[in-house]
Amino acid sequence: MNDSQWARYEVFEQERAGAPHRNAGSVHASDAEMALGNARDVFVRRPNCFSLWVVPEAAVFAKTAQEVARDDWYAAPAADAPRETYLVFSKKGQPARETFVEYVGEVQAATPAHALRVALETFPPQDVFVWWVAPERRVLKSEQADAASMFAPARAKKYRMHTFYPVEPIMRELKSAQGMLDNSEKTTDND
Amino acid sequence: MNDTLLARNVLALADDSLLLGHRNSEWAGHAPILEEDIAFANLALDELGHAQLWYELHQELTGREPDETIFFRDAADYLNVQLVELPKGDWAFSMLRQYLFDAYENVLLAHLVNSSNARVAEIAAKQRPEEMYHLRHTSNWVKRLGLGAAESHRRMTAALNELWAYALQLFAPLENAQALTDANILPDPRALQTEWENQVGAHLTASALAVPAARAPRAKSRSEHTAHLRELLTEMQEVARSEVYGVEW
Amino acid sequence: MTETEQLQAFEARIARGEKIEPGDWMPDAYRQQLIRMISQHAHSEIIGMLPEGVWLQRAPTLRRKLVLLAKVQDEGGHGQYLYHAAETLGVTRAEMIDALLAGRAKYSSVFNYPTLTWADIGMIGWLVDGAAIQNQTMLAHCSYGPYARAMVRICAEETFHKKQGMEQIIRYTRGTPRQKQMAQDALNRWWWPSLMMFGPHDATSPNSAQLIRWGIKTKTNDELRQDFVNKMVSDFHAVGLTIPDPDLYYDASSGNWISGEINWDEFWRVVKGDGPCNAERLQARREAQENGAWVREALAAYAAARGEG
Incomplete structure (x- = not known):
């Protein structure tokens, strides 16, 4: 095997209860459990994190509005193909700050492309520049019970x-x- | 009552955290992968922060300011265990040392949060969430390095055999500390050791690492040090001692 | 759409202030320029950990030790964000690191100068981070979304880097004679390397016009450098330090402080690998990479054995 930097996991950060999970960047990690820890260490050096999700980059199906407009990405799944839950993220508008794609909801679908097709029908596509979908089973979420040890300590480091x-x-x-x-x-x- | 005795025990806690944080800061910019550069620096920052809290309590008890205690005290008066003064070694050595120490801090702090001394309990409560995260992080690493590959297993085994007797010194009480245990200020070190050995033993075994047979701590007294401590302090205190104590930096 | 139409549509998007996102059509030159700039920027953060890192073990107070470690750690974090931004353009971090270690990639030449005294730590914060912030504040408006977002995060965090440096230097200018001397000496050594951080003059900067046209940069090297000089001269004069430039003068008509000529021979020599610490910096990174190989392999093997990774 080549010397690697491990796989890349996309990181979604929720700043406070009720706010949407937003893509913050990504971390390299050997597995999902380590990715969640790395996400904490990389993105929560300062306060304002309530929850983190990580998902392997390879499990994210991403299309910009430009790509969605082309018809080359969709193939209908078999009618009896099993459905599963996909999480849907979108970048709406051209925010001036660091906001990229954020969580908008979930859909049931058989394939990533199918999930995107369903998402386009479910969520208002006006002014959306980027869509991401990912199967929920590939998403590892931080546990609320761990918030005190994962996210609260950053508050004490005032010198940052x-x-x-x-x-x-x-x-x-x-x-x-x-x-x-x-x-x-x-x-x-x-x- | 017991202020002088408590001050000495608090100083030992402070020195352990300070020197471990100091040693781990040597990895900044040199870790095996960028994410771990950041993660390991976090562990070091936390340890230095914990040292600060203990040095502040030490100041309340003795009047001696933290920076004077740290930068204008010689090796002979440091009360750390030898475990934390050893050079950083390879990644297996540093990670395993941090793990053994985190496991110790977790069992220790679980008792200290109930200390009859309100300040000790308060400081322990501040440190505990961070130490819980440390243990999770280093446990994950120990398991992966123990089970991952032949080379990592070999290095972890070597590190464990080297570190074990040093780690046992964490449970060797300072002289007369029994009075603090009797007053429910500090826990009984023998009870701590049993808890630690049970937890650490189970995790090491699950990580395919054999618990060493050594039963005696490497050093009996916290006043005994290796030559590494003097070297460490010479470097650490160099800038501070280029001016007299009290000059602001 | 023809290539020309695609290019027109792309430039119209930039003119409208839209961010270009991974997956969107972009000219190949735009992609290549960004990969070059962002990876250089990432390498600079990572190499930048080293000159300060050697002082972590000598910080003169516990507070300074915490602050410096947090700062060096942030630099690792900023490198991490930037590698991520470059990765969205189709290059891998392993490829970028290989290019750095093989000497094929550039990074900011300022990190090839040695840190000789503790006051260098304060001066790097004020001067070098000050220069970086000047550049990064502009890049936060970059037309490429992932780079702009990385910059927004970095700028927010880096203000602390500069201020902790200012705090130190201000203190040393009012401190003991030795501290005052250290502060002036540090300024003498870091002034010119920090001016070089803005890169060659516009006239000899081949990429500048295109970078501005495509919204990657919004100001030229010389404009950024001038803004920086104006700010710094006034700040250092206020704290009683002397700028090590005998040709420096105030031009009342433009309101600018005009500095003497940068030693461009030195600039190119250091950029091309012959600075005081180039070899040492790359060697440190190569050792970290080699010493970490067994660690990365072990965790990859652990994950592979469990069907992950």
Whole structure:
């Protein structure tokens, strides 16, 4: 086997109860259990996480609106093919911040392409730029019982927050004392 | 009552966490995969944070500030176990050391949260969630390295044989500590050891790693150190001691 | 659609402010430029852990030790986010790491300079992270979605890196004579390498025009560098440090601080691998990769035996 960086798992982060799970990025891991831990260590160095999901990148069926518009991705499943639950994610609009695809709901389908077809009929497709579907059985979710040990500790590490270093008032004071303050710096923070 | 005795025991807890965090920080930028660079740094940050909490309690008991205690104290006065002063070794050695220590901290903190000393109980309660996560992380690693491949099994076995007697020192009490156990401030180290050996033994066995036969700790007293500690402190204290204590950094 | 129509539609999307996402049509040159830029950026974060990392064991207070470890860890995290962004373009992390270790990939030349005293840690935070933030704030508006999102996350976290550095240097300028001297000495050594971080002059930067046209960058190297110089000169003057540039002057008509010429011979020498620490940095990464091989194999074998991974 080649020296590998292991498989890639997509990571979905929920900032607070009730908020949708949003794709945060991905982690490399040898298996799902390790991926969930890596997701915690990579994406929860700072507070604001309520729950994490990880899913192997290979299990995600992803199409941009541009790709969906082409007709080359869909083949109908056999009528008697067994159905299973797929989670559906979409990127809606052109958000200015870091939001990418977020969880919108689930559908029952036989194949990933079928799941996407059902998703397009189930969820309003207007203004959606990216669709992702993934079978729920491939998604590993953090347990609520573990939230205290997985997510709460980040809150104690205040030194990771820039607000821990009140340097702007010192700089303003120094510049003011030396008549160096220009107008923009009199009113706003310089970062 | 018992303040001096408690201070000495708290200092031992602080020194253990400090030096383990310090050693593990040596992996930053050198770990086997990027995700683990980040994860292992988290473990180190947590240990350093736990040390800080114990040094603060030590200050409440003695008046000595944490940075003075850390940077202006010589090796002979450090009260850590030798386990944490050993060089980082290979990944098997560092991971297994962290696992053995995490397992110890988990059984220890489960008792300390019920300490009759309110500050000890409060600090233990702060540390416990992090230590639970540590144990989960390092248990996962130990199992995978133990069962993964012939090479990883060989390295884990070598590390375990080296580390075991050092780890047993975690349960060797400081002199006169019985008074603190009697006052329900600290748990009975023999009870701790039994719990630890049961948990660790089961997990190591499930990871195809044979528990070593050694029964005696590598060192009897927390005042005994290897030459590694002096080297570690020389480096750690170099910048701080380039100025007198009290200069702000 | 013809290739020309696709290109027009693509450029119209960028003009409308839409993000390009993995899977969308993009010109091959756009993909290649992004892979080059993002992987270089990722490598810079990873190599950037090393010069600061050697001071983790010598931080002079427990607080400084925590802060520096958190910062070095963040740099690993930022490399991680960036490799992810590049991976969405079809290159694997293993390929990118191979390119780095084989000496085929570039990374920011600033990390090939040595950290000689503790004050370098503060100066890197203020100056080098300050320069990085200048660049990254612009890249947060990049037309490629995954890169822009990585930048948003990184900028939010990196403000702490700069401020902890400022806090240190401000303190040392008011500290003992030795601390003051250390701070000035660190500025003397890091000033020019940090100006070089913005890259060659626009006139000799072959990719610049296309990068701007496609919304990957919104400012040129020289514009970013000028903004940075203006900000830093004023800050360092305020704390009583001297900029190590005898030709530096204030141009009242433009409101700019005009710096002397960068030593471009040195710049190209370091970029091409002949800086003070290039060999040492790559060697450290190669050792980590080699020493970790058995670990990665063991976990892969564990997963394979259980039908995972």
